[in-house]
Amino acid sequence: MAHELEEPDFALQEYPGRELHDALRRHRERHPVTPARFLGQPAFVITGHAALRRAFADDVRFPGHRMYQASFEGAIGESFISMGDDARHRVYRKLATPTFRSRAVAAYEDESLVGIARELVDKLSERIIAGETVDLVSGFTASFPYRVITRLLGLPRDRENEFHAWAVALLGFRDDPARGIEARNELTRYLAPIVEERRANPQEDVISGLVQAEIEGRKLSNEEIFSHIRLLFPTGGETTYGTLGNLISTLFSENLWSEIAGAPSHIPQVIDEALRFESSIAVLPRMSASCETEFEGVTIPPDSWLMFAVAGANRDPSVFESPDTFDIGRTSGDMLTFGRGKKSCPGMHFAKRNMIVALQVLLERLPALELVDTNAAIPRRSVLRAPDALRVRARR
Ligand code: HEM
Structure with missing residues (x-):
């Protein structure tokens, strides 16, 4: 051959x-x-x-869990993504992902998604109006999916800027085990008091769902809860980060940014096509x-x-x-784009809603932008594909 x-x-x-x-x-x-x-x-x-x-x-022939055992289980711990036993995979997946299903996502959107996007975009908008060039990667795509997912999980806002770096270190465990373990330890120290607090005072979030859940009459251990939190924010955050960056890059390279800003009802189709055209995975x-x-x-x-x-x-x-x-x-x-079969992405609806809201807010607040550095904006790599930077300024 x-x-x-x-x-x-x-x-x-x-x-x-x-x-x-x-x-x-x-x-x-x-x-x-x-x-x-x-x-x-x-x-x-x-x-x-x-x-x-x-x-x-x-x-x-291609058991889905083996790669995850070989790649990042050492940093994330055992979670449903790396479980080989079908029945266990199903039970833990169901417990850990109820808030990512479509109806729960629709409820969350109104309260939070738009507010998080506006907060980030408003800061960029002030700088753009002042004549600056800004980077939509460091200023938006590297933050938005993490802020959204950490709040859905039930984490406070105090360390949200560290989540992207933690995610990269956890997913990169195979290449840099020391950094992966360091991120795991830091994150676990951070999570421990939050999990305890939710045991005493449960709320409507993923951590509270996990502390109250029972499997065969027993509660989950702290380690089981930690490992599922260590799984969900990097898998959800890095994929959405990359796909959002690829989407913005494509809209500029196809000269569609301002056109779609003038026709926002097309945004859902734009997102679907972007997911096909240039996915992060x-x-x-x-x-x-x-x-x-x-x-x-x-x-x-x-x-x-x-x-x-x-x-x-x-x-x-x-x-x-x-x-x-x-x-x-x-x-x-x-x-x-979202895989198939029993490991198909449980965050699919959540990812799509995030992308729709992100683009709506970006285009509503920043309809007339131009890309300054086209080379840095090109999507790169293949496993987690994303542009390195999206430097933009007000269109001249
Ligand atoms: C545009 C964004 C996203 C893309 C392109 C994407 C893509 C994928 C793909 C291709 C798979 C299948 C993996 C396999 O077969 O081994 C998958 C699984 C998974 N995704 Fe996503 N995903 C995205 C967003 C999210 C979000 C927001 C979450 C957070 C909940 C998430 C969590 C997961 C998890 C935990 C699995 C493993 C499922 C299992 O083992 O049963 N993903 N994703």
Whole structure:
């Protein structure tokens, strides 16, 4: 198969902008499953839409929990994402995520989401009016998803600026274990008195739900509660951070910022198309079962790295017409941005509402912006894809 095809390393190569999509297209045109690399090790990348749907559904050949055990369980602790036992995964997932379901999210939006977005955007707006160039990454996308999720979890506002750095350290445990453990310890010290306080005085938040929950007649241990909090804010925060950055970047590169500001009723379609076009989880690592297996005619050795190329499937021309065009009028297609099967994203509704509200507030307050540094605004990397900076000023 395809010896002359490059073997991209999805952990190490930067793949700015179209480079990622072009590489994934070349692979998909050859075969839906092709050789690749991950952290220097041999891997396979799945780029075809139909093949990736089958792979997401195949828990025997590609058990979903193994990669999380190998990557960040050492920092986050055991949580439902890394549980191999189906029944346990289901029980803990249900306990930890009720507030992320669609009705709960709709209730939360009115009270909090808009207020959090306005608070951040108003600060930027003052500086822009004063003629400054501001960075929408450090000033907005790196804060908004964390402020939103930490309040939904039930955490006070005193250390909200540290959550992004904690998330990066926890998710990056494999690359820098010392920093991952340090973040775990700091966060646990911070959480311990809050969990105790919620035991005595429960509120309407995720921590209170967890302290009151029972499994087979027993309450959750503190460690079980800590590990689920250590899971939810980085998985929810980093993914939304990256996808929001990619969305803003795309609106500038497609010259759509002011046009959508003038037609805000299109925002929900814009978000759907942005989630297809440039998701933060462009490539999702997986580990195969510990026995040799066959998939789409390819022999996969035991314990192989698989790269689930969501970005490849989301631009598969057999499913999406003109897939490289950002088209907000798109009505059909089955994007795989939030995964499939039993590990499909429990934060999907929450993420979408966050993105809709974020864009509404940004466009309402800052309708006439121009991008100053187009290079820094290009989405980079493939596992957690995001632009490094989005420097903007008032349009001149
Ligand atoms: C645009 C933002 C988001 C994207 C692109 C995204 C993407 C994904 C994907 C692709 C999966 C499947 C992973 C797999 O199969 O191994 C997933 C699972 C997950 N997501 Fe999200 N997600 C987003 C937002 C969120 C939010 C806001 C939360 C917070 C609640 C969240 C929490 C999780 C968790 C905990 C899992 C693991 C589910 C399980 O093991 O059962 N995500 N997400």
